[in-house]
Amino acid sequence: MMPLPHPMFEGAVFPSVPRTQAAVLLAVQQQLGDSQFSAADVLQMRQFEQIATLVAHIDRHVPYYGLSLRRVGIRPGEPITNATWQQVPVLTRRAVQDAGETLFATSVPASHGEIGDLTTSGTSGLSVRIRHTGLHQLYLQSFELREEMWHQRDLQGRSIGIRRDETRRDFSGKVHLRRLPDWGGPVATVYPTGLSAILDYRSTVEDQVAAVQAEAPAYLTAYPSVLIELLRHCRANGLSLPGLKGVRTVREVLSPETRALTRELLGVGITDVYSCAEAGALALQCPEHGAYHLQQENALIEVLDDDGQPCMPGMIGRVVVTPLHNFAMPLLRYEIGDLAEVGGPCPCGRTLPVIARIVGRARDMLTLPNGGRRYPYYGHNALVAIRAIRQHQVIQRSVHDIEIKLVVSRPLTAEEESRIKAIATGGMGHPFEITLSYVDEIRREASGKYAEFRSDLID
Structure with missing residues (x-):
């Protein structure tokens, strides 16, 4: 059971009136709770309605596209159909690199908040610069919160994440562990949580395992490649992580062997999050059956074959995404360099499309x-x-x-x-x-x- 939100008013515990930012996130969750069971044609209609607002913005403010969208039948003020959408050319990472700032909007609605930049890590071989807004970040947080709510974690438990900690300045010690008073946004924005910690991965596996054991977390988040090294060390030395309730993996392709070894050595399962820097969460694992549900309210996500046609269940194709809410740098039909296998409907009842597995990146071929x-x-x-x-x-x-x-x-x-x-x-x-x-x-x-x-x- 999820706890009650932080109350805005002292003493008003139940029913709680959430603080402003928490109320916004919860309002989005209410809509996501409905849309996950929407019929496919209804969800696609909503996606194209949102993309239509992007197209109107692009037509006025994004130099890169020029008249190219009009030439394929995508015009401001006109409804978008699946047939016209298929005529929009796929945007490659190389094209994004070459486009440079011509993909940046010359103006963004003031209500979308602060504009920021990030650079992707380039694991596909091509690093790109991405511009985003506060509104875009709000939606990214909304889907992070959905993942927490789907999996009903014990928010009072201690959480630890192993990743690069950019605040680290001192490398003289064996490990760098930064303890935090809560789980951080977005979940701690809405709900009271337990403590958390960030463990910088730039230390030996032995020291990382010792630090995790000392913290005794209920939940561990790590890259799959970090996790497999920890598992190998635990197996070689007969070590365990008592009290662990769950493991979450992020940002890399997760192998079946790592899943199996986690269950064997730690006695818990893995919840994997499929995401990219340009669009945030692309697929979350079903809490009942483990399938990867595409987060189509966040982005229009397509899996295309070599001829640019949608893949059917059992087929492997290129992942192409259109983030729905980034007006600072709209990316239409952007090929992120990943390969995925399309899956069939999930018995959980959610109508969000399914990918059976993330196969890898094109660079990994x-x-x-x-x-x-x-x-x-x-x-x-x-x-x-x-x-x-x-x-x-x-x-x-x-x-x-x-x-x-x-x-x-x-x-x-x-x-x-x-x-x-x-x-x-x-x-x-x-x-x-x-x-x-x-x-x-x-x-x-x-x-x-x-x-x-x-x-x-x-x-």
Whole structure:
């Protein structure tokens, strides 16, 4: 049961009159509670109504689009149909880079609040600059709050997140742990919560595990690549995290092996959040069945095949998003560089579309000698199963050569090395020349993200 909101008036505990910002977030939640069960045609109608307001704004204030939307039948004041929408060209990350400030609106409604900038981490290989508004941020928070409300976490429990802490200035200590009085926005904006902490990931796995054990959180949030390193350390040393009620993963593709190992070692499941810097939450896991429900009230999200047609259930395609509420930098049919498999309806009753899994990013694709590309099934489970392996990364150096970097606690046996190579060769579907290299550390990107597979062949 969710607690009562923070009261605006002293002593008025029940029914609580929420503070202004909390009331705004709760008002959005009320609408989201209804729309998650809306018929598909009703939801699409609402999306196109919102996009129509964006189009009117773009026509007056965003130089990049010029007359291009009018040429494909998208005109201010006219209704948008699915047929006309399909004529809008897909916007690539490279195009966003090349467009520069011509994608920035020359004017934004004053009611949308402060304008800010961010730069994506570039894990797709192409970093882009994104401009946003306070209104856009409010919607991002609304979907973060929906995730909390869907999963009904115990808000009085202690929460800890492992990520890069930009406030860190002193690197002399083993760990940098910043304790906070609550869970922070948006949930603490609305509800009273327990304590939380941010653990900077720039320390050894051993020290991170020790810090988490000392904090004894009920909930842990981490990148999947951080989590798998913690799990490997716990398994190798017979450690556990008592009192843990749940794990949430963010910002990277989550493997089935990491899910299974979390359940085996920690006794809890993982709730994964699929998001991107440009649009926020794209899919949240169903609290009853685990399917990824697309957050279509936040963005119009499409999964398209190579011909630009919508993928059917069971098909894998490119993820294309149109954030609905960013008037500072409208992105229409923006290809974020991810690949996803479309799923069927979820038995929970929510009508929000489903993706069965996030396959990876286009940059994460393996290139075959004949020029074909495929998802790199390199035997992740086999690497996780060898307890001596603390960290790994697979790199395609050329169309013939694959390097597997390994951080190990002991030298691998000849049999283990042979098994890794054999499974990787079988999974990749081609007899690549596979080299195992042993290193002391595999560094993360500045953002904290980490690619278990990457290709030197893809820009």
